[in-house]
Amino acid sequence: MDQHLIAIDLDGTTLNNQSKLTAETINTLRIAAKKGHIVSIITGRPYRIAQHIYDQIGIKTPMVNFNGALTHIPHENWDKEYEIELTKELALDLLVHKAELGIETITVESKERFWANQATEDVPEFLPNKLRPEQSLSKKNLSDDPIAMTIEYTPGSKDRIIKAVNEKYGEFVEPRVWGGPYHILELIHRGTHKESGMFYIAKQYGIDRTHIIAFGDEKNDLEMIDAAGRGVAMNNAIPEIKSIADDVTPLDNEHNGLARYLQDYLELI
Template sequence: MDQHLIALDLDGTTLNNASQLTTETIRTLRALANDGHIVSIITGRPYRIARRIYDQIGIKTPMVNFNGALTHIPHEAWNGEYEIELTRELALDLLDHQKELGIKTITVEDKFHVWANHPTKDLPEFLPDHLTKDQLLTHHNLTEDPIALTIEYHPGEEHKIIKAVNQKYGDFVEPRVWGGSYNILELIHRGIHKESGMFYIAKQYNISKQNIIAFGDEHNDLEMLDAAGRGVAMKNAVPAVLNVADDVTAVDNDHNGLAKYLQSYFKLAI
């Protein structure tokens, strides 16, 4: 079979409901990588909380973080690496107006660093539950342009934040609400979504669109699944993702849906 790019969302897709990789998933993805396919994690997660998953799978191919704003090969100096930054001004402006905008927690990140206005236990792993002195988000500590901003807002305040961001920074910033039970929105560079990283990786390996197969379950996977040669929604995917998908896994993420689909599609004996 021709070399494929296999683009993997993590949460709700490659990971089970305990945010873990199963042995079956690891064995399946390693088998595909050993067969010469490009297995790439394409996630909204920052690198700091996607690295362990990449290392557990044991792949050496590019990974996309922050929904397309960072593409790199972990643990390597890769000349194809890129990042698309926001601005320090935006982060500090929101920090200065956090109370009036209804911002509870603001987390600012680049590839290796995280800053926040305070630690929080609200969303373990995703938002920092402890901070060193130099990780406190201040005008003094934030000296570079970050890649991503994640805002935990007080319930019902998201429209106020989105309006303020769009008025001042809408020409280059795109706010996205996580949805579900989370009062979280993220700010990404306008026009940069997961499919940007997916196509960039495909280009590096001369893989045609028809040989790209992408998996996802949530709203931030929409563009990627819609653009891939074969977009596969998890059985547990939100309706909008199910509507754009070319196919749907037979079982959900908590029952090895991704692994079983890949085993069938690539005729793997696992």
């Protein structure tokens, strides 16, 4: 069978509801890689909370973090790596105006580092629940231009924050609202979505769009699923994703839906 790019979202897709990989999923992805397919994680997660999953699967192919703003090969100096950055000015501006905007926590991330105005217990793993002194967000500590910012806001503040960001930084910043029960906004470079990282990887390996198969479940997967040659919504995906997908997995992420679909579609087992 022709070489495919297998673009996989993590949460709600490759991972079960405990944010874990099953043995079947690991085994299936390893077999796919062994057969010459390019398995690439394409996630909204920062690298710091996606690296262990990459290592567990045991792949050596490029990975996309921050919904397309970072594409790299972990543990390697890949000459085709890229980052699409925001500015320190934006982070420090939000920090100064956080009270009037209704911002509780600002987490600012580069590839290897992060800073925040405070630790929070609200979204375990995703937002830092403890900070070292040098990770406290300040003009003095913020050494890198950030790739992404995550803003936890008080209920009812979302529109006020989006308006403020758009008025001053709208030409290069795109606010995106998280799915699920959280009051969280993500700021990344305007026009940066998962599909840009997906196509960039496909180009490096000479893989045609028709041989890209992409899996996802949430709003931030929309562009990727829509653009892939075969966009596959998880059984547990939101209706918006199912409506634009080419197919839907018969099983959900709690029952190895992605692994079983790949086994059948690529005749892996």
